[in-house]
Amino acid sequence: MSTLSTLEVNSLKGALEALLLVSSDPVSAPALAGALDIAPGECASLLAELKVEYEEANRGFQLREVAGGWRLFTHPAYHDVVEAYVLSWDTQKLSQAALETLAVIAYHQPVTREVVKGIRGVNSDGVIASLVDKGLVRELGRDPERGQAIIYGTTNAFLEKFGLRSTRDLPDLEQFAPDEQSRQFIRERLSGRSIQSTLEEQAEDLDEERELLDTDVEDTDGEELLPAGVTSEDMHDED
Incomplete structure (x- = not known):
């Protein structure tokens, strides 16, 4: 040359x-x-x-x-030198709830808030909104099969923050499982089978509550309401 x-x-x-x-x-x-x-x-x-x-x-x-x-x-x-120098670093840390929610979205995207709730077991709307504000999560569109629910996914900022070229570079969660039962649990979570089961169970619980309410209403139909402390037997004794 x-x-x-x-x-x-x-x-x-x-x-x-x-x-x-x-x-x-x-x-x-x-x-x-x-x-x-x-x-x-x-x-x-x-x-x-x-x-x-x-x-x-x-x-x-x-x-x-x-x-x-x-x-x-x-x-x-x-890293330690830079961390000590940049005093504002602490304000950028994510809470445990935020990390859990971010992991669910990263590994299961595109995903709705209802699915995230089904996996974590708690309402995650506030956490998702916070992740959107931080630029780590974004809205991808709407899911017509779930009442036009918002679909979420990770952003380029997420890839950059965690040093990934794409979501294909996410580590296999199964490698962190201590036993086969844990690995199977992770497979089910990522496949969506457990999520769907959770949503179906929630729907069944709501149906049971409605049936109980309907039964209570039917039992009280036609019955005369009595003053507090007075039973139907007391009314018969008076007759």
């Missing part, structure tokens, strides 16, 4: 670094290539070279491909 070519390559790498530094979101290789007026394949090769160079030089930052694009990140080895 000639000196001129080397300078051109280094200049392109420098330009890529400048673009990545001013980008708050991951940028795709084709978008970067368009900004530099080079072929997407050449841009992808330069990005891969930069990634290796940073790793070999043990720099304080890394170049990663996440959420369909490229972005610079601080090196995990310096």
Whole structure:
């Protein structure tokens, strides 16, 4: 490679670094290539070279491909230093309820609020709204089979925050299960069978409550209401 070519390559790498530094979101290789007026394949090769160079030089930052694009990140080895420096980090932490809800949506998307409730066993509307506000979850549309209920899914910000290129990179939850029974439970939850069963059980409970109410109404039809403390036998004695 000639000196001129080397300078051109280094200049392109420098330009890529400048673009990545001013980008708050991951940028795709084709978008970067368009900004530099080079072929997407050449841009992808330069990005891969930069990634290796940073790793070999043990720099304080890394170049990663996440959420369909490229972005610079601080090196995990310096996490404690960065965390101590950025005092506002605590305000960005998610609660246990938020993490549970986010996991349900991530692994079962597209999903409605009713399905999330069926899995967690508690109303999660407020938590979902909070995740939407944080930009980790978004509305994908409506489910015509469930009364036009809103369907939710994760965002690119979610992928970026957890260092994923796509939802296909989510870890297999079964690997965290301590035994086969737990693994089977996870399979059922992710397949939706248990969710549907939960919804059906809730519907059956409502039907039973309605039947009991109807029975109570029928039992009281035609009966004369008596004053408190007075029985029907007392009324017969008076006769």
